[in-house]
Amino acid sequence: MDRMPEDIPHPSLDEIRIERVLHALADPIRLHLVRELARLDTGVACGSIDLPITKSTRTHHLRTLREAGVVTIHPAGTSRITTLRRADLDTLYPGLLDGILNAPH
Amino acid sequence: MDRMPEDIPHPSLDEIRIERVLHALADPIRLHLVRELARLDTGVACGSIDLPITKSTRTHHLRTLREAGVVTIHPAGTSRITTLRRADLDTLYPGLLDGILNAPH
DNA sequence: TTCGTAGTTCGAGAACCTTCGTACTACGAT
DNA sequence: ATCGTAGTACGAAGGTTCTCGAACTACGAA
Numbered sequence A, B: 001m002d003r004m005p006e007d008i009p010h011p012s013l014d015e016i017r018i019e020r021v022l023h024a025l026a027d028p029i030r031l032h033l034v035r036e037l038a039r040l041d042t043g044v045a046c047g048s049i050d051l052p053i054t055k056s057t058r059t060h061h062l063r064t065l066r067e068a069g070v071v072t073i074h075p076a077g078t079s080r081i082t083t084l085r086r087a088d089l090d091t092l093y094p095g096l097l098d099g100i101l102n103a104p105h
Numbered sequence C: 001t002t003c004g005t006a007g008t009t010c011g012a013g014a015a016c017c018t019t020c021g022t023a024c025t026a027c028g029a030t
Numbered sequence D: 001a002t003c004g005t006a007g008t009a010c011g012a013a014g015g016t017t018c019t020c021g022a023a024c025t026a027c028g029a030a
Helices: A018-025 A028-040 A055-068 A086-092 A096-101 B018-025 B028-040 B055-068 B086-092 B096-101
Strands: A071-076 A079-084 B071-076 B079-084
Touching: A018 A028, A018 A055, A018 B018, A018 B028, A028 A055, A028 A079, A028 A096, A028 B018, A055 A071, A086 A096, A096 B096, B018 B028, B018 B055, B028 B055, B028 B079, B028 B096, B055 B071, B086 B096
Parallel strands: none
Antiparallel strands: A071 A079, B071 B079
16 A cells, blocks of 8 residues: 555555445445546545535545545545545546446436 | 346346446456456356356356346356347446456456 | 256355444644 | 544444355256
8 A cells, every 4th residue: 555645545556456446436425425526626625525424434435435546535634635536547447437427327 | 127038137228227337347256257258249158157156156146247237148048148238338338348348457 | 758957046144334323533723 | 721623443233245055947958
């Protein structure tokens, strides 16, 4: 795992596995988070996307996305900025993310 | 569900949901099956792709793929022909399948 | 008709996932 | 220094998934 300056671990490009990415995206809540991140097209405070779940569940889902390599998370004061790893995913799996984001929903 | 002549149910295009497709593809055994189906590029008897699992587990995985809309299965004598729904998936999610099939593994 | 082959169904166990509440840490503002 | 806010860690409950073996069905061949 790459250690970021802030000590939150993220998988490097060669550690990302397609099965984990697909599993991360297969959950409705996580897919919704990813769609919002893609739509806003900028890093965003985790809590700013509202969802019918508790704080701890949100943390769990964000961790799943981060560990799969779908997002980066880094601290910013008392908050955390979550960013879609769009370029990394496009490099590894060209077409995959767009195919998912453009899907009917 | 569309009823095929052979009475094995398959989801129609508008019944296919991205979450289920992603979940179906997130399992290593199912992903391997799909890759083999794509490589052979023709319908194939279920049993001809060898895997370190029992018959009933294979049935379970093929059912998961079929119900998600990833493959079609239809009887042929005492056997069953499984086919990747490549055109359907490309229509619904352009780029997704290629992105997955071209992924390193 | 009898047998073998291909696959399904069912039930059960283990492992895993999702969700939550509670307790905790860390930072910024007052 | 104290408080509030943002988020994490942990444990537990409930649900789902994966895997298997055993019993079953369906078709074709001998």
